[in-house]
Amino acid sequence: MEKQIINPWQWQNERSYVQAVEVKHAEGTLYVSGQTAISADGISSDADMKTQLTEAIKNLELVISQAGYECKNIVRLNIYTTSTAELWPNFSVLQDWIAKHGIKQATTLLEVTSLFETLKVELEATVVK
Secondary structure, X not given: OEEEEEOOOOXXXXXXXXXXXXXXXXXXXXXXXXXXXXXXXXXXXXXXHHHHHHHHHHHHXXXXXXXXXXXXXXXXXXXXXXXXXXXXXXXXXXXXXXXXXXXXXEEEEEEOOOOOOOOOEEEEEEEEO
């Protein structure tokens, strides 16, 4: 697989994403449903944003690894949140995770009216190998 990052500017680097990712000769593509802070028993978290973000990341990692893919090959990450005001002070949790895996992904962040039950953040990914 070949990945090429397209960044006409530099400002997005501080925000931990890229403008576009071109993938050639991929062996497979994994489209991951939005992952949230739901326990293995299916119980939605009512914890704070930082805790929910951490749990959503763990769930995303689990799905990706069980499918035989690697987080470093995430090429698209959509972030849905019920409050960007609550997310921003905790955004370093996501940025640190992205840096840890060396992820270079296109990203869209959307504030939505609500998510399932008590959830505050949801991560949806596309991964290649």
